[in-house]
Amino acid sequence: MRLFKHAYKRGIATALLALAMASGVATSAQAASVSEGVTVIPGTYLFDFDTGSLTTGPGADVWWEQITSTSRVLMPYSTAQLAYVGQVGVGGLSFNALTVSDLEALTYSSTGISGGDVGNLLTANSVFAVKTDAGNYGKVLVTFPFFQAYQNNGLGVYWVTMTPTLPVPEADTFSMLLAGFGLMASVVRRRSV
Numbered sequence: 001m002r003l004f005k006h007a008y009k010r011g012i013a014t015a016l017l018a019l020a021m022a023s024g025v026a027t028s029a030q031a032a033s034v035s036e037g038v039t040v041i042p043g044t045y046l047f048d049f050d051t052g053s054l055t056t057g058p059g060a061d062v063w064w065e066q067i068t069s070t071s072r073v074l075m076p077y078s079t080a081q082l083a084y085v086g087q088v089g090v091g092g093l094s095f096n097a098l099t100v101s102d103l104e105a106l107t108y109s110s111t112g113i114s115g116g117d118v119g120n121l122l123t124a125n126s127v128f129a130v131k132t133d134a135g136n137y138g139k140v141l142v143t144f145p146f147f148q149a150y151q152n153n154g155l156g157v158y159w160v161t162m163t164p165t166l167p168v169p170e171a172d173t174f175s176m177l178l179a180g181f182g183l184m185a186s187v188v189r190r191r192s193v
Contacts, residue, residue: 031100034136034161038143043153046077049130049138049161061132064155065112072153073112074122078133081108085127088141095127095141100162103129103137115145115155122155136161 035052046060047053061080065073076082083106086093108131115122122128122142130138138161145155 031162031165034163036160038158040154040156043072049159050132050134050136059133061130066153070117072115074115074155075112076110080133081110081131082113083108083129084113084121085129088125088127093127095139098139100137100165103139104164132161136163138162
């Protein structure tokens with residue numbers, strides 16, 4: 001009978017410790033920068049926002065497609081997805097204030113963003129987001145669109161690509177963990193007395 005009591009107490013202590021660890025769910029988000037830069041994406045080129053480079057296919061996130069001399073679309077490539085965010089200054093949008101959590105909350109699609117002469121969303125100071133082929137999140141500011149043939153219909157952009165948020169335990173988590181260890185220590189102490 002005595003063996004059962006100790007096993008029972010040990011089981012309770014373990015359960016309380018697990019509860020203390022599990023109940024500390026409060027977290028804050030941290031993200032690391034993957035790449036950042038300024039470039040011009042020439043017409044009909046692929047671009048990888050994870051490496052910040054023009055590419056020939058593998059790892060590419062967008063294709064700056066030139067359909068005709070007046071019809072252009074920024075298309076997601078491979079498994080990457082896009083979300084149009086808006087114009088800087090409209091509705092209080094600030095490119096610098098956009099966090100990776102903001103980017104994660106957007107609705108992404110495999111539909112392209114128009115950059116043609118009609119319905120152009122890729123004007124100077126417009127912002128779009130990229131969920132990259134590698135699973136990272138990028139915020140992109142159109143700095144200057146060169147929609148002339150002699151400029152190769154280049155799309156000038158400034159981008160920042162970040163890793164998805166990782167949960168980081170906050171103080172409440174550690175206090176619950178310490179409370180669980182304290183409770184377990186008291187059970188072990190009572191058992192040894």
